[in-house]
Amino acid sequence: MWPPPSSGHKNTSSNPKPSSPCLCPKKSMDDVWKGMSLSSPNHNHNRRTAAGDALNLQDILACPSTKKGDGPFSGGGAAAGHLAPTPATALSLRISSHDDDGGGRPYFMSCLEDLSSSPDLFSSLHKKKGSENEDNSGNWRHKRMMKNRESAARSRSRKQASLSHSRNTAYANGLEMEVARLMDENDKLRTQLEKVNILTHFKAAAADELPKKNTLHRTLTAPF
Amino acid sequence: MPRDRDPLVVGRVIGDVLDPFTRSIGLRATYNNKEVNNGCEFKPSQVVNQPRVDIGGDDLRTFYTLVMVDPDAPSPSDPNLREYLHWLVTDIPATTGVSFGQEVVCYENPQPFMGIHRFVFVLFRQLGRQTVYPPGWRQNFNTRYFAELYNLGSPVAAVYFNCQRESGSGGRRC
Numbered sequence: 001m002w003p004p005p006s007s008g009h010k011n012t013s014s015n016p017k018p019s020s021p022c023l024c025p026k027k028s029m030d031d032v033w034k035g036m037s038l039s040s041p042n043h044n045h046n047r048r049t050a051a052g053d054a055l056n057l058q059d060i061l062a063c064p065s066t067k068k069g070d071g072p073f074s075g076g077g078a079a080a081g082h083l084a085p086t087p088a089t090a091l092s093l094r095i096s097s098h099d100d101d102g103g104g105r106p107y108f109m110s111c112l113e114d115l116s117s118s119p120d121l122f123s124s125l126h127k128k129k130g131s132e133n134e135d136n137s138g139n140w141r142h143k144r145m146m147k148n149r150e151s152a153a154r155s156r157s158r159k160q161a162s163l164s165h166s167r168n169t170a171y172a173n174g175l176e177m178e179v180a181r182l183m184d185e186n187d188k189l190r191t192q193l194e195k196v197n198i199l200t201h202f203k204a205a206a207a208d209e210l211p212k213k214n215t216l217h218r219t220l221t222a223p224f
Numbered sequence: 225m226p227r228d229r230d231p232l233v234v235g236r237v238i239g240d241v242l243d244p245f246t247r248s249i250g251l252r253a254t255y256n257n258k259e260v261n262n263g264c265e266f267k268p269s270q271v272v273n274q275p276r277v278d279i280g281g282d283d284l285r286t287f288y289t290l291v292m293v294d295p296d297a298p299s300p301s302d303p304n305l306r307e308y309l310h311w312l313v314t315d316i317p318a319t320t321g322v323s324f325g326q327e328v329v330c331y332e333n334p335q336p337f338m339g340i341h342r343f344v345f346v347l348f349r350q351l352g353r354q355t356v357y358p359p360g361w362r363q364n365f366n367t368r369y370f371a372e373l374y375n376l377g378s379p380v381a382a383v384y385f386n387c388q389r390e391s392g393s394g395g396r397r398c
Contacts, residue, residue, distance in 0.1 A: 147301055154236075154300055155394075158340065158386065161235040161263035 227252075231262035237384050240295045241367050243309060249288070249318070249346045250280025250382035256327050260345070261377025263384045271343075272320070274311065275330035279347060287350040289314045289376060290322060291367055292343065299338035309365040311332065312341065314356045321372070328358045334387045340394055344384040348376035 228383045232238045235371055238245075253313040255275045260266075275356055297308035310332045316325035334343055356374055359365060371377065388394060 151301055154340075157234055157236055158263065161231045164229045164231050164234055165261055165263050 225383050232382060232384070233240060235263050235279065235342060235384060237295075237342060241293060242346065242379055244394045245378040245380075245382075247381050248396075249349070249371050249380040250278070251345065251383055252278045252382060253345050254278075259387045260383050262383055263386060265388075268281060268334055268387060268390050269338065269356060269387075271387060272333045277313075277322040277345070284317045285312070286318045287353055288316045288318065288380070289350055289356065289374070290316060290325070291346045291348070291370065292344065293346070293365055293367055294334065294336075294343050296336075296339065296341040297363065298313075300341060301339060307367060309359065309362040312356070312358065314339060314350065315376045317354055326356075328356050329362070332362065336388050336392075338389075340382050340388040340392070342393050343387055344382060346379045347381040348378075349380050351375055359376065365380040391396065 225336065230238070251259045253275045254277075255266060255271050255273075258266070258270065260275065277290060279290075281288070287301050288312070290310070290311070292311035293307035293309055297305040309329055311327075312317050312329035313325040313327050316322060335383075345365055356372060359370075371379070
């Protein structure tokens with residue numbers, strides 16, 4: 001893809017719409033405009049440019065939608081004439097801003113010549129970028145990212161739901177087993193308790209009989 | 225079970241379709257002997273025909289309404305048709321099944337096209353036998369409003385399953 005996409009570095013501050021594919025550093029766009037003497041000389045370096053400047057840029061960038069070569073360039077300098085194919089124009093502006101400040105203008109012109117040789121590529125490229133630009137290309141990426149995150153969250157909740165289901169079943173199974181085990185133990189203990197109760201009852205009731213039960217008897221097993 | 229482990233909450237059924245409620249009646253839906261458990265996955269081919277639905281309760285004079293909706297229509301990432309009504313059966317007597325009720329909106333088998341959809345069965349208790357009018361269309365149904373409109377109150381039971389297109393590769397086994 002050309003120009004090489006930067007990592008979303010928002011370059012020229014005077015550009016109200018961030019053009020992500022542009023590699024340009026801080027100031028180049030301003031200088032290009034200065035060189036072209038299209039706008040008023042008070043370019044700022046932040047978004048708080050004079051309304052006229054921002055408007056010019058906006059118009060220019062918005063130009064591709066209308067596919068007209070005129071408008072903001074009508075009052076321009078020598079460069080204006082070459083800016084008739086607007087798709088190429090916007091691209092070329094970005095490209096030129098990649099260069100240093102001083103040589104902005106000449107580079108810009110040479111770029112234009114290069115561009116005009118292959119209008120199809122650039123118009124198609126620019127269509128994509130133009131629409132992105134209009135949407136705020138950063139916004140498109142942002143939306144994509146949000147959608148991905150939502151999808152990931154849904155996937156995690158599905159995973160958790162299936163886990164909790166199996167955990168609940170296992171848990172419930174474990175509980176049921178526990179309950180069964182405890183009930184058995186309860187029964188055993190109750191039986192033991194009953195036995196003990198009976199024994200003590202007998203002990204209390206008939207003290208005489210018991211010794212008979214508990215008495216050990218010596219029996220004769222051997223003849224001697 | 226604790227609120228945050230409830231599969232209906234985790235699967236966001238409570239939130240997207242229903243408000244929190246307390247289960248009080250048994251609800252069991254079965255497609256060809258495979259029971260619907262929360263969050264389990266079914267293929268469209270497995271849910272082509274309406275399931276067998278058995279409900280609990282104890283008094284045959286109490287009637288229930290069953291709603292089946294897809295809150296992820298047409299796609300979970302852009303559910304602009306939420307909720308899509310797949311089935312609506314009313315006047316189901318307690319302890320019986322769906323076959324004893326009145327089918328107000330006939331069963332439409334799930335055919336998810338994009339993404340993994342949840343299909344939710346919701347059971348409401350009716351105040352008495354009542355006439356329920358079918359909505360004009362299946363999409364953009366709102367279970368909450370429906371319950372309010374017919375004085376159904378909070379749900380008494382709910383269960384959901386996941387379904388994606390037959391050749392889909394996402395999701396997980398249950």
